[in-house]
Amino acid sequence: MSADTAHAADHHGDVEVDALDLADELPGSGGVATPDVAEYATRLGDDALILSQQLGWWISRAPELEEDLALGNIALDLLGHARALLRYAGTASERSEDDLAYWRDEPDFRCCWVVQQPNGDFGDTIARQLIVSAYQVELYDALTDSTDAGLRAIAEKAVREVSYHRDHAVQWTRRLAGGTEESRRRITRALTDLWPYVEELFVDDDLSDRLGDAAPRPSALREGFDTTIDAVFAEAELERPQVKPAMAQGRLGRHTSHLGYILAEMQWLARRHPGATW
Numbered sequence: 001m002s003a004d005t006a007h008a009a010d011h012h013g014d015v016e017v018d019a020l021d022l023a024d025e026l027p028g029s030g031g032v033a034t035p036d037v038a039e040y041a042t043r044l045g046d047d048a049l050i051l052s053q054q055l056g057w058w059i060s061r062a063p064e065l066e067e068d069l070a071l072g073n074i075a076l077d078l079l080g081h082a083r084a085l086l087r088y089a090g091t092a093s094e095r096s097e098d099d100l101a102y103w104r105d106e107p108d109f110r111c112c113w114v115v116q117q118p119n120g121d122f123g124d125t126i127a128r129q130l131i132v133s134a135y136q137v138e139l140y141d142a143l144t145d146s147t148d149a150g151l152r153a154i155a156e157k158a159v160r161e162v163s164y165h166r167d168h169a170v171q172w173t174r175r176l177a178g179g180t181e182e183s184r185r186r187i188t189r190a191l192t193d194l195w196p197y198v199e200e201l202f203v204d205d206d207l208s209d210r211l212g213d214a215a216p217r218p219s220a221l222r223e224g225f226d227t228t229i230d231a232v233f234a235e236a237e238l239e240r241p242q243v244k245p246a247m248a249q250g251r252l253g254r255h256t257s258h259l260g261y262i263l264a265e266m267q268w269l270a271r272r273h274p275g276a277t278w
Helices: 003-025 035-056 065-090 097-102 122-143 149-177 181-197 206-214 218-236 258-272
Strands: none
Touching (some): 035 258, 097 258, 149 181, 149 218
16 A cells, blocks of 8 residues: 555545534534525535546556555545535525436536546546645635634535645645656646636626625635646646636536436436435
């Protein structure tokens, strides 16, 4: 077992269960989110839910057994974040986490476009993980200062986990860039293909204004993200992709064609057997 895998297994056992149980322990005024906080929590919860669903595909398909474990544990961490965030979001409309996960249609989801991109090969998945985890570290670190007790509690748990996710993605980016000619070609291509979706993560909107000190402005997270990415690219001798941003509008419920297929796979059992428990 590699050091990375041991870290993944140990990390999973200690922290991920806390994330799954966190939504039962939300502090504050009855643990009820305001409508604006609920909308914001839905965005973050949808990001985590869709990326978790995507990573689950790699179990039994990763290039080595250690990665089956590592990617599976990362997926479970993200599922824990999604459960806590969606359960908190649902308090504003008296909906459960399952209602929000399984009984919304495509236009009702608020996930960013980058998490919807196909798994592709291992390089594509690592490039996506590098982008998302570098963003989430900045996001949850900033949310530990939120004036909203529910968001702050979730962030205090999540920031420890996404720091591991980022380290995992950074190490693999370096390995692929510094490996064979083919592995370097693939990680370079993957980063170039995914880079148009980065800008969406840092766009301010009306919700940013309404949230005030409850959440950081997305644009304020860009500097920390760029610092991390620039350091990784410098060490891996990679160049920042020079591509135009995509006209991504996932926060408005306008999605890529990929999301429908992801939701169909994720939701079919709940919709086929409504109300079933197991």
